[in-house]
Amino acid sequence: DASLMSRSLAANVNILLRSVVMTIGIYCFMIQLCWQLALLSALESPITITAEKIYNKYYQKLVSAVKKAIVKSNQVAGESVYNVRAVRSHGAEIMEQRLYNSSLEAIHQFKVHRDSVRAAYLLFMRLFQLSMRVLILWYGHQMIKSGEMTAGNLVSFIMYQMEIGDHVQTLVELHIDLIESLESAEKVFQYMDYKPSVLSGDLAPEELKGHVLFNNVSFAYSSSPDKKVLQNVSFEMKPGTVTALVGVSGGGKTTCVALLKHFYEPQSGEIFLDGRPLKDYDHKYFHQKVAVVSQEPELFACSIQKNITYGHESPSEDVLQMAVKQANISFVQSLEDGFNTDVGERGGHLSTGQKQRIAIARAQIRQPQVLILDEVTSNLDTENEEMIQKGLTCFRSQTRLIVAHRLKTIERADQIIVIDKGEVSEKGTHMELMMKKGIYYKLRERRFNKDSTESTG
Template sequence: MMESTKIFAAAICLDLAVCSALHYVAKFGLPPSLSPSGWQSLAQIWMLAGLRWALVRLFCVVLTKPGSKAVLHRCVTAICLLGPVYESGLLVLFEKHPEHWSGSLSSPGKTLIAATATAIASLFWEVNFPDSRGDACGMSNGTERKQRARALFMRVIRYSIPDALFLCGAFVFLAFAVICEMFIPFYTGKVIDILGSHYQPTSFVTAIFYMGLFSMGSSVGAGLRGGLFMCSLSRLNKRVRVMLFQALVKQEIGFFEVTKTGDLTSRLSTDTTLMSQSVAMNVNILLRSLINMVGVLVLMVSLSWKLTLVTFIEFPLIAISQKIYNNRYEKLSKEVQDSIAQANDTAGECVAGIRTVRSFNTERSEARRYDDRIMVTHDLKTRRDTVRAVYLLFSRLVTLAIQFLMLYYGRQLIKRGEMSTGNLVSFILYQENMGSNVMSVVYICGNMLNSVGAAAKVFEYLDREPQVSTQEELQPETLRGHVQFQDLTFSYPTRPDRPALKGFSLEMKPGHMTALVGASGGGKSTCVSLLERFYQPQEGEILLDGQPLHRYQHKYLHSMVAMVGQEPVLFSGSIRDNIAYGLTDCPPGEGAGSCPQGKRPRLHQQTGARVCFGTDVGERGSQLSGGQKQRIAIARALIRQPQVLILDEVTSSLDTESEHMIQQALASCPSQTLLVIAHRLKTVEKADQIVVIDQGQVLEQGTHQELMDKKGNYYKLRERLFSENNSSGSADHSKPPSQ
């Protein structure tokens, strides 16, 4: 990059020297009788431009390496052609002949200004429209990205079709506001001209009236435009968020294990908002700026085309700096958002585990960890704000330089009588408006790409099909609850190389209680997860009444198969709402008390609960004890009258009386298939079938007495698997003899 810049500077110096020599020879070296005019001068200007181009191009070719960037050669070509094109335009459009055969732009000062302006314009072109003549892979990737961005944007447009009425009204008021806004500077200049010359009350009142009328129209149109666009944005954002949330909750459990919660909440909050802005906000600003730019440019040319050419130097500089600033600022802003999310995660972990933090006296270390996260965010914000400060300083300096140049040249035009003072004031106002519109267009173009990127992330989840399908329709009128695990092999998505079950087979009959026992990590909870269809086994299948489990309709299956976990999850609300959670035949807000008579849980009798149905459980049941939460979870399962009931260590937090009541409630359903995971001997020894699982395989199965008589794995591991008969008072014969 530095080498190309040095070569380009040397080429400009060479061209400047050549042009200066030709200028002085044409102006002072030749007598006026030998100086051609008209079309002859124009032909000589084109010929000299060709010679200059050949000389400078040869100079660049000699110094540059093979395969160097073509932008250098294109820029040199543009500089050499600027003079002839300018002179041709003056002659064709205004019949103004060249001053001499070297051209009016051949003086050192004008040549330097023309070269600088051309270089800026070339840089603007290369930044916004980079060279596409790269390798085939680069072209293919660039084309694919553009096509994908265009497809995503059109899809967002289709999502905005329900807001077509709002958007059409907004576009109408947008055009009305822009048209009114364009005439305000024009009449401002008129007022200044009236005040600066012979005062005419009628003309003054007329100019003031129109200026006020257009100001009022611009304000009303802008307000209505903004309101309608914001309504459209809000409606689209709501629809997309609801659709995304519905798509997320339909995904399989494995999806949530490999996807961070922060990513999902970011999609639901930040990305959906950015996606909604791509139409309602970005298109609004883009169209407003483009319409304004076109109108303002026409008015500027009508006031002074020469002054308009002078101001064109500013626009490429603004566009280039804005684009560079946008890329850098957006990157740093994303890093800031990521660091804020990490800091929030750290704070959330500490608050959620405050009891553990207090128990281990780690308050200071947690504070230091949070301080480290905040310091990273602070450093990134400092870098981001520094980039913004440098950009603002550069843009202000460019604006001041252009205004100084414009005022100086405008004064010269006023002296020559080609422009009035009022027109110069109007032109300055239009020029400021034009600069802000150019900045807005460049910024919005970058922001729209960012919005399209956010839309791609949202559509990625909207289009994702769950790996565990929920579209089947099998729902028989009666279900016996006969469950068969047939040669299952399964690995979790987060650990695909470590099988949780290997060739696992098991049969559970209706009216029987099956107890799964074994060391932690042996595969007991995996069996429960597969029976609940949280996952899909890689090999084998689960049959329910002889039919594959995946053929059952999702809602039907989970009304017939209920599970109570070791750590039950409650939602904020009352106990009544948590017990009736998900039941469609219980009116919302009334809960278990309004359920059909056959489905009332009889919480006091069945689960030992001694709390009011209207009691608020707090966030995740924080206002209740562990035993109360387990009783509510059991009641929530029993109220559904499932044919297959799964209990995963649910009596661990219950007292003896509550456990006895629950056992009586379970005994009242003799045809129910019951699967129990427990560490209490008193619970396990009553099972019709005890299955010992280790490393995803069945080691032994049978009744308690059968397994004790075999003196195998169940016999040897009993002391490790069960608590020491707490409150059970088991018979002494169940203890293994001392060795």
């Protein structure tokens, strides 16, 4: 959109100015030759403007429809390439091909409709201009017969009219091109005028304890504003403690993590860090002190070391080695290029477990005061999980929030928060919740026993 808008402005501004100046100058000469014919010629403008307004209103809708169809086609192609393994494993190549062909056919139909409307409009304008010239010839002939005008002046007037007709036609076509870029310009300016809903302050204290407090937090996504994902959620994470979030899928655990990372602002309630709202903290400072490791690690197409140090300015070698040790990235020793090994696009050259350990090292190299682990051990074997857990215990002052389903990880937490249907239904230690025999007990019996059986076998 930005490139289309810039090309339109660069190419058309010069032509626009030249055509406007030429049109005004030639029209002045036409008035001097015969003001009656000039007035008759001027009647062409109101009709042209009226027709153009009707045309532009309809044509702009067609331009917008073509762009939306192109975006949809790109989405189909992008998803097919990104999920190529799923496509191959389900034998859905033909289906994806049909979807893409269908999207291309929709683009073709919209473009044919758009171009047909434009061709019809230009044909109408050509016929109308021809009719005006015939009318002027007839009226000029009558003026010559009455002696009010000479034949030479009529020829000069017609030549001027033909010249001005070319410039007017250029202005009309130029306006059509500007209409096509108007949709792009509107999107560009919308992005430029966009104001983020998540605000940041300038608070950056030298020392951060890591005390987190959810105070009556309620939240709903903008796509479903009437559906509350969280409702009056309140819990406290004291400095240096481990808090586990558990619950059924869709209960609100991931939303709690997103709010703590300050990706969204709650509709009501507040989240405090060391007694201050999250929005008071400086953006870069906050994300250095509050780190997250997700279930699906996000890596970049560069070396392992650059992925670990991503977003961190010149970490020392000691800090780097400590983060590597905590994440148990021992597999690097078997690689020919070591830490300089390229991970490929989205980390495609590594296994899921290896990517997960790099993501943990990237979080730990910041030495955050609050660490969020969102199902990070789900792709690790028992040995690597235990080694990472031991590495994490080195930071006893670090506050940790864990979203996990494995029994051992949950049992060791200082407190367990059970989120059910967007509300805190239970709270306590593993033994306390097991004695209650509530939701946590049922989840443990249904989900955690499977892990116990596998580890025993």
